[in-house]
Amino acid sequence: MNEVERPLFSLFHIGNSIQALNKHSEKTLGISLVQWCLLRCLIDMPASSANSLAKAVSVHPSTLTQTLKRLDRKNFIFITEDPKDSRKKLISITRSGKDVLEKTGVNIQEWTKDLSVLEGDLHRLRSYLQDQVNKETRLEM
Amino acid sequence: MNPLFDKSGLMILESLSFTKTLYAFDFDGTLSKIVRAPLDASIGQSTKSLIKQLTKLVPVAVVSGRSLCDLKSRLGFEPRYVVGNHGLEGLGNNRDSLKQAIVFCKDWKEKLSQADFGSGVEVEDKTYSLAIHYRRSRNKKQVKEQIKNAIASLHPAPQLIPGKSVINLLPQGTPHKGAAILELMKRAEARYVFYIGDDDTDEDVFGLLDAKIMSVRVGEKRSSHARFYIKRQSEINHLLRLLIHYHRPTRGRK
16 A cells, blocks of 8 residues: 555545444434434424435435435434425424434534544545545546 | 425424424414404404413514504514514614605505595505505405506506505515515524415515425415415414424423
């Protein structure tokens, strides 16, 4: 492994660790970190469309589908047709969803409290990766 | 348009209680029943008692086409925000528009007083806007046409907001209920707005593209932009009871 490849492996390890924490969270708390973040957004965005929710968490709407299905099965959210446009869906958090968010909030905060010192670095890393994706997308076009 | 009191409507309504929501109500036909003479309109005792309870729990606004002074005298409770004249009065941020509106309304009123609409037509001077009521007229269709013809000769041409047996005249370009709601949302630092109204003037709120509004119409109407409806004004008490229930501190309000 040379100097240029090393950061790439670090990224790979970070990805794996996040997945492991996600699984651990789902196993012990009944809700993954990704699901927790979505519920947290939904608290302040009642009856929101999948598009607005995806925008709020900065992911593509199609990426959300599976997570939303899982949350729906757990009864933490409910999905209904938009009365203004039947092609669209509205997503809202349920009382059970709100309760699980409150119950697990302490644990999630405990796990992530030390991350606040890294926030600047994490933000820079995220911007860097996003720039790389944008550059590649431009080249493909 | 879906009924508010079905399963999904109620679940969305409950979810509003998890965040900071501003609850805004129209007056005539929503908090109060529609009556033949606008001067007789008032809020029923039970509705008044319920909305007083709600006001203690959450930020409440009343947004009406009535003049602010008239509206306040009919409420019998103190909501955090009261907006009159379709959004022109009560926000205190448009003094120049108000001065101009007084001049226009005086001029329009004088010209309209020369027209003969027959009995049952009343021109209400709301200082910054006019309302021509024809609810008590015998031939509403014909009188409406006569009123429209008389309005067409006014200069400068007013902005018209039709309502239930009433035509409202406002200066062009003045803020409407939709603009007032967005301003109130900012002032209340609310993340979401619940709005209920019954009239065409409320379409300015229902039609807002901002997704952070739960819009409810009193009475089902296919062409309305509101997402939900309650069947009739008398269901307002049921709605208020639900909101109070959802926001009771014992339910673990956020």
